[in-house]
Amino acid sequence: MIRLLTRLAGIVIAAALLFAMQRTTPGYSEITGPIPVSGAMGQSIAARGFSFRADKLILADRIRWRAYGRDIERDSSGLWAVVVAEMEGRPASVTANGALWRSASGRRYTPSQRLATAPRQLGANRLEPGLPQRGLLIFEIPREEADDATLLVSLIRWPRLDSEIRMPLARDRTESTDVLDLDGLFDG
Amino acid sequence: MLGFSLTALRQTLFTRLSAGIGGLLALCLTTVQTIIAAMPPDALPKLRPGETIDAGRWQVAVQSAVVSTQPRDDGYRPPPGMKALAVDIDILNRTAESSNVFGRIFTIDPPIPGLKPDPIHYLMRDRTMLAALHPGLPERVRVIWTMPNQAPIPPNLRLTITAESFKPRDNLLAAPGWFNPKVIAAISLPLHEEWGGGGGAP
Numbered sequence: 001m002i003r004l005l006t007r008l009a010g011i012v013i014a015a016a017l018l019f020a021m022q023r024t025t026p027g028y029s030e031i032t033g034p035i036p037v038s039g040a041m042g043q044s045i046a047a048r049g050f051s052f053r054a055d056k057l058i059l060a061d062r063i064r065w066r067a068y069g070r071d072i073e074r075d076s077s078g079l080w081a082v083v084v085a086e087m088e089g090r091p092a093s094v095t096a097n098g099a100l101w102r103s104a105s106g107r108r109y110t111p112s113q114r115l116a117t118a119p120r121q122l123g124a125n126r127l128e129p130g131l132p133q134r135g136l137l138i139f140e141i142p143r144e145e146a147d148d149a150t151l152l153v154s155l156i157r158w159p160r161l162d163s164e165i166r167m168p169l170a171r172d173r174t175e176s177t178d179v180l181d182l183d184g185l186f187d188g
Numbered sequence: 189m190l191g192f193s194l195t196a197l198r199q200t201l202f203t204r205l206s207a208g209i210g211g212l213l214a215l216c217l218t219t220v221q222t223i224i225a226a227m228p229p230d231a232l233p234k235l236r237p238g239e240t241i242d243a244g245r246w247q248v249a250v251q252s253a254v255v256s257t258q259p260r261d262d263g264y265r266p267p268p269g270m271k272a273l274a275v276d277i278d279i280l281n282r283t284a285e286s287s288n289v290f291g292r293i294f295t296i297d298p299p300i301p302g303l304k305p306d307p308i309h310y311l312m313r314d315r316t317m318l319a320a321l322h323p324g325l326p327e328r329v330r331v332i333w334t335m336p337n338q339a340p341i342p343p344n345l346r347l348t349i350t351a352e353s354f355k356p357r358d359n360l361l362a363a364p365g366w367f368n369p370k371v372i373a374a375i376s377l378p379l380h381e382e383w384g385g386g387g388g389a390p
Contacts, residue, residue, distance in 0.1 A: 002353040027362025074314065078325050113319030114311070142324035 029181075034154060034164035042087075043172045047057065047163035049094050050127060052153050054085040056173045057145055060180035061125035063138070069115035073179075074114055078142040082180060083151060083169075086134045098154035099121035099137045103145035110157065112140040118182055147171075232348065233376040240278070245366055246293055246353035247280040247326075248373050253345045256268070256382035257337065264310060266334055273303065273333045275347070276312075280326040283354075283366070288320040292369065293349045294331065302339035307331045321348070345379045 001071070039045035044053040060080045064073045076082075076149040081101060089096075109121060115152070116140055122135035154164040208375055240249040246250040257271045266272040281287055288311060312328040316347070321327060352366040 026355055029361045029363035076325070077313075077327075107284045107285065107323045109322050110320060112322075114314055114316070140322055140325060145324065 004055055012101050017039055032160050034159040034162060037163045037165050039057070039165055039167050041167060041170050044167050045167070046090065047154070047165050049090065049092075049163070050096055051088050051090050051132075051154050052085060052165050052168055053087075054083050054151060054169075056084050056175060057169050057175045058082045058084070058180055059098065059174065061178050061180055063115070063180045065115075065118045065182040067119075068118040072117065076140050078098060078140060080112075080145065080180065081141050081149075082182075082185075083139075084134070084185065085122060085136040085137060086132050087122050087127050088132040089129050091129055092157055093128050095123075095126050096155045097122060097151070098152075099151040100157070101139040101141060101145075102152055104148040104149045105145065107145060107146075108152075114140065120182070120186060123155045128174045135138055135185065136185070189385060192209070199368070200298075218346060220256050223360060231334075231370065232374040235349075235373050236242050237375070239375075241267065241349065241373055242282065242351075243293060243349050244369075245281065245283045245287060246321075246351075247282050248293060249278040250347065250377065251276040251278065251381050253377040254382050255341050255379060264308070264332055270334045271336060271337050271339075273300070273341075273345070273379075277329050277331060277332045278326060279321060279329050281321040281323045284323055285323045286320050290318070290321060290329075292350055295371070296333070297346055297348045300335065300339070300342060300345075303333050303335045305333075307333045319349065331387065341381065342380055345377045345378060347377070349373045350377070 009147075035048075037047050038047060039052075041054045041056070045060070055056075058081075060082060062073055062075045063080050063082070064071065069126055087096060097111075099111055103109070105187070115121065118138065120135040121134065121135055125133065127133055137153075141149075149169050151167045151169055152164055153167070154162060154163075192286075196380040212225060217296060235250065238249055238251055248339055253273065253275045255273050256269055257266060260370050264272065279290065291306065294307075306332075310316070311318040318327075318329055348371045350369045351372045352369050354364070356364050358365045358367065361369065
């Protein structure tokens with residue numbers, strides 16, 4: 001009787017162990033996922049292939065710029081989140097277009113493509129070593145996704161075994177405005 | 189002697205039966221699947237214009253359909269000799285990620301002869317081509333198909349809506365994704381021609 005019970009207990013424990021292992025095994029995409037590099041706004045963060053520094057975040061209802069002799073204004077049902085940043089390829093020239101806005105609820109936003117002609121967008125040009133580029137990452141987000149977001153920066157949108165900068169966006173470096181003139185951002 | 193052979197027979201029978209159980213089960217399963225597949229498909233739920241439906245990644249509401257040959261207020265101009273079939277929709281990205289795979293939602297069924305298969309999507313807010321839809325930001329979008337000017341227009345346009353379902357871990361990479369497209373609803377829209385009877389190319 002006791003032998004039978006011991007055997008039964010053994011089977012149950014083994015099953016529980018196997019179930020726990022099955023539940024907690026990281027998937028292939030997690031094992032080969034991005035390698036996080038943490039950093040705060042205002043400091044220069046070195047990742048594999050590039051370095052990145054975010055200076056401030058501007059939240060705006062509308063944004064405006066001038067292209068081909070025309071004034072263009074874009075509104076949104078949410079908000080425009082404009083990150084002013086500096087990026088540099090290191091040690092070689094790279095194109096980095098893997099920026100994402102990860103909101104507190106976990107949604108991931110790619111930079112808006114509604115602003116094809118807007119000036120100084122990072123991700124559009126190649127980054128050269130020794131020539132830091134100051135530019136903008138512009139996201140379109142719902143109002144409720146603006147607080148406590150994290151900026152993810154990598155070379156491609158789905159980095160595999162490559163570094164991904166994870167930068168919490170600090171409130172003391174956030175400004176809000178009604179209409180943001182992109183051309184005026186770099187004049188002063 | 190007799191007892192021994194009976195035991196042997198019983199054992200043989202038992203072995204064979206237990207070995208065959210898997211095969212029997214598989215046979216039953218495939219038979220049931222065949223019967224289900226052969227049954228007529230359930231009638232699709234019918235939507236009214238303006239009614240919202242959750243279709244996998246998207247929440248859509250089809251508003252109206254129009255055929256025109258003229259340049260439109262959205263900046264779209266059909267090529268010479270072609271007319272444009274435009275369907276206005278309200279669409280919201282329900283997923284957690286910005287996405288541009290809105291081209292697979294609608295199928296025109298029954299097909300309209302002469303219609304070019306791949307539609308263009310216009311973002312009405314900007315009056316430009318739609319590049320991506322972001323989670324939680326609803327937009328009014330115009331889906332435009334083109335067809336030759338001479339092609340006859342049916343009085344009604346029937347669209348079916350295809351939805352994919354979410355899998356937190358797929359079979360290959362254990363990554364989350366949207367799979368198994370399935371037609372979930374249909375909508376019929378009256379089709380009218382704008383600016384009187386088609387006309388010629390502008």
